[in-house]
Amino acid sequence: MHRHAAPVLRSRGKAMSTYSSAAAAAARLRNLFDAKDVAELVDGIRHGQRLAVSRAITLVESTRPQHKQSAAALLSQLSFRPGSAPPPLGLRVGISGPPGAGKSSLIEALGCALVNAGEKVAVLAIDPSSAQTGGAILGDKTRMSKLSCLDGAFVRPTPSRGTLGGVARATADAVAVCEAAGFTWTLIETVGVGQSEVAVSRLCDCMALVMPPVGGDELQVIKRGITELADLVVVNKADGPTQLAARRAAAAFRGTLHFHRAVRRAWTARVQTASALTGEGVGALVDNLREYRQALLASGELQQLRRDQAIHLAWKAAEEGLLEDLRSSQGVQAALGTLRPQLAAGSLGVRPAAEAMLAALRAEWSSGQGLVEGIRR
Secondary structure, eight states: OHHHHHHHHHHHHHHHHHHHHHHHHHHHHHHOOOHHHHHHHHHHHHTTOHHHHHHHHHHHHOOOHHHHHHHHHHHHHHSOOTTSOOOOOOEEEEEEOOTTSOHHHHHHHHHHHHHHTTOOEEEEEEEOBOTTTOSBSSOHHHHTHHHHTSTTEEEEEEEOTTOGGGOOTTHHHHHHHHHHTTOOEEEEEOSOOSGGGGGGGGTOSEEEEEEOSOOOOHHHHHOSSSGGGOSEEEEOOOSGGGHHHHHHHHHHHHHHGGGSOOSOSSOOOEEEEOOTTTOTTHHHHHHHHHHHHHHHHHHTHHHHHHHHHHHHHHHHHHHHHHHHHHHHOHHHHHHHHHHHHHHHHTSSOHHHHHHHHHHHHHHHHHHTHHHHHHHHO
C-alpha cells in the first residue's frame, strides 16, 4: 500500500498543477490583453509560432468589449506598412459543399499535399455552433488529425455563431493573422452549402465546390447560388463502387458550365474528380489551384480581388459595429421599453417603432453620450 501511495500522490499533484495552469490561463484570457500582451503576440506571430497564432485568433473572435480594442491594436500592428516590401500574395480558397461530400477529408488530403510540397497551410473550419455554449460542435481539428500534426500546417475550428453565409464574423481577421504568420495558403471550409453560402466568395480568392458522386440531375446542377460562383468543382469519392458515379456527375457539371456567366476574366471554371481516401486527383487539384493563382496574378485580377475584399470587409465590420451600438444603446433600450406595450397590443406598427428606436440612437450620438460609450467599449 505504502509503496504505491507516493506515485498516486505525485500523479494527483501533477494533475492539480495542470489544472491550476489551465485555470490561470483561462483567468489571464478573461483579462487579456494589455499592450505588452499584444506586442508579444505580434512578435510570436511574425516568427510563425502556432501558439501565438492560436491565441491571436481567440482574441479577434472574442466578443468582450475590452478584447475588441486589443484585437484592433493587434491587427493594426500586423497590417502591411506603406514603404516596406509588400508580402507575397498567397491564395485564399473557400471550400463549400453539401453535408456528406467529404469536405474535411479532402481538405486534409489537399493540405498534406501542399505541406509536403513545401507550402505553409492554414485551415479555418467554420463549424456549426452549439446552442448551449456557442462553441464549435463538429471539431474539424480532431477530424484532421494527420494534417494537424504537420509542422507546416495550422488547423483551427471556428464556431459560426449563427452568422449567415457560412463564414464566422472573425474569419477575415483570422485570415489576416495566419497570413502575417507566413501561411501562404488559407483553406476556409464553410458549414454547408446554400444560397447564403455565397458570402464566403467575398472573402476568398478562389471558390471550390466539393460535391458527392450522387444526383446528376442537371436542374439541380444548374441552380443558381454557390454553383455559379465556383472556380473549381471537385466531385469527391471517386473511388471503389462510386468511381463511375463520380465520373458521370463530373460530366454532368461540365455539360452545364456554359449556362453560367464567367466569374473571372482570366479563368474558366474547371471540373475534376478526386478521392480523399486514395489520394487520386489530389495532385491535379493542387495543380489547378496553382494555375488559377498564376493566371489571376498575371492578369492583375488577384490584386483587384484583394482590394475589393478589403473594401467589402471594412463595410461589413462597420455594419456589425453599428448593430452592436444599436443593441447596447441605453436610449434605444429605454425607447423599446416604452414601445413594447404598444407593439404587443398592436396599436403601433413595426416600422414606426423601428424609426423611434433609430431616432433614440441618433439623439444619443448627437448628445455625445454614444461617443463616450463607444470609446469605453
